[in-house]
Amino acid sequence: xxxxxxxxxxxxRILTDEIAKxxxxxxxxxxxxxxxxxxxxxHKKNPNWICCxxxxxxxxxxxxxGGMSKNRLTTSWEFIGKT
Numbered sequence: 001x002x003x004x005x006x007x008x009x010x011x012x013r014i015l016t017d018e019i020a021k022x023x024x025x026x027x028x029x030x031x032x033x034x035x036x037x038x039x040x041x042x043h044k045k046n047p048n049w050i051c052c053x054x055x056x057x058x059x060x061x062x063x064x065x066g067g068m069s070k071n072r073l074t075t076s077w078e079f080i081g082k083t
Contacts (some may be wrong), residue, residue: 013042020048020079030079035072042076052076 002012020030031052034040043049053076 006030010038013046017046017079021081024079024081031074032079033074033076035074037072040073040075043075047082048079049077051080054056 002009002055023030032044033042033053043051054073054076
């Protein structure tokens with residue numbers, strides 16, 4: 001999470017990409033799931049990420065949880081580190 005006063009600067013993207021690169025250097029995969037529209041847009045523009053899943057998964061037992069994100073599109077992404 002990036003504090004509100006530092007949001008919109010690309011810090012979350014840079015940090016996540018560096019963590020993903022580290023996992024790849026260990027021979028591991030790195031995946032992220034998000035429903036945040038700005039995060040989805042960022043991944044769509046970045047060739048280092050591929051979309052693995054797009055849709056909504058609603059768990060009926062948790063129907064009261066999730067706040068505003070429960071009605072958003074949920075996507076899963078894998079870092080492939082092309083560039």
